[in-house]
Amino acid sequence: MKDRYDVLVIGAGPAGSIAARNAAEKGLDVLLIEKRQEIGDPVRCAEGVNKECLKKHVEIDKRWICADLKASHIYSPDGTRIVMAEEISGGEVGYVLERKVFDRALAEQAARAGAEVRVKTRAIDLIIEDGFVRGAKLMHLGKTYDVRAKIVIGADGIESKVGRWAGIDTSLKPIDIETCAQYLIAGVDIAQDYCEFYVGNEIAPGGYIWIFPKGEGKANVGIGILGSRAGKFKPRPVDYLNSFVEKKFPNARIIEMVYGGVPVSGSIEKTSTNGLMLIGDAARQSDPITGGGILNAMEAGKLAGEAAYAAISSGDVSLQKLEEVYEKRWRATIGHDIDMSLIVKNCFINLSDDDLNSLARSLKDVKFERMSLLDLLQALFKANKKLLWDLRVLFKDAAKEVAKNKI
Helix, strand or coil: CCCEEEEEEECCCHHHHHHHHHHHHCCCCEEEECCCCCCCCCCCCCCEECHHHHHCCCCCCHHHEEEECCEEEEECCCCCEEEEEHHHCCCCCCEEECHHHHHHHHHHHHHHCCCEEECCEEEEEEEEECCEEEEEEEEECCEEEEEEEEEEEECCCCCCCHHHHCCCCCCCCHHHEEEEEEEEEECCCCCCCEEEEECCCCCCCCCEEEEEEEECCEEEEEEEEECCCCCCCCCCHHHHHHHHHHHHCCCCEEEEEEEEEEECCCCCCCCEECCEEECHHHHCCCCCCCCCCHHHHHHHHHHHHHHHHHHHHHCCCCHHHHHHHHHHHHHHHHHHHHHHHHHHHHHHCCCCHHHHHHHHHHCCCCCHHHCCHHHHHHHHHHHCCCCCHHHHHHHHHHHHHHHHHHC
């Protein structure tokens, strides 16, 4: 390992690998590190992702596709089912990935682009001089190294220490975190062309349960609940998940399990400082409604890789420059969607099960295949204005976007 690079990327998930690849493709000298010994393992993700958005960043490889989804089924507390076509099901519906293979493929792409990749290498502190991040202290196989870089990119997930070391407030309140548990189950007879979501305060307070098919009688079955909504008698998400699995799949065999947290806080105040940018879950860039973060992470990684090249080429890696080439760009795209989703999240977490049943019944006879997402939202709002009055700002914003695109 050298002691000096143009760019040091900490964390080899989708955000970090895409950032490293984009920076390396532009001729920068890049080091990508991962604290675990295997990239992509353990998987802390439901593994669903929108097809068209994914194709913007990578060429699809069938080796890391488990299922090709055509729709999603959403179940209200009373069992009312809403069938939504893939196109309007959101960013987590399309392909079900094999993340262990997918994440490694992204890191391999970064390596082929010229990035140096090191596993079992963790950042233990930043090197900060004259108010600028100048690199990081790394530990690799029991030895410590001072590695300097013109820019450090923090992609170290929800538990990110990089942001805190740099003086960026990434703290999360219980209402800003979905605590999650997921089983990979086998021996189940499950349709392979759609996923299922279950909502309700009794089964998943402030969140939802998901089922994503993974082929050959397997499926990811998981739950996310708001940290502020854990029940007195079921304080852990796994308690709710066990109740659901025992009822829904009594004969299933659990072959993997994983626990973790997902930020659902909305945009934080800043994600960059002198010589450093945060991306992905480290920057709290996941969707506040679903907790999904793969696509946002990849887009942020792309923007950060491009921003690193622009800043280093100009000889200016200050906060002001990084705000111009990274911060403003991601907030105008990813950030706008996150802010809108936060409004929806804050509205829906206050709805009772009766409210959720009412919303579902109002959509029961709607022909979704003939509707755009905007049409769907407007139909939902018109039928439930009293319940969804707090969402009226979204429809005004969407109408402006439609009008702008028609001009």
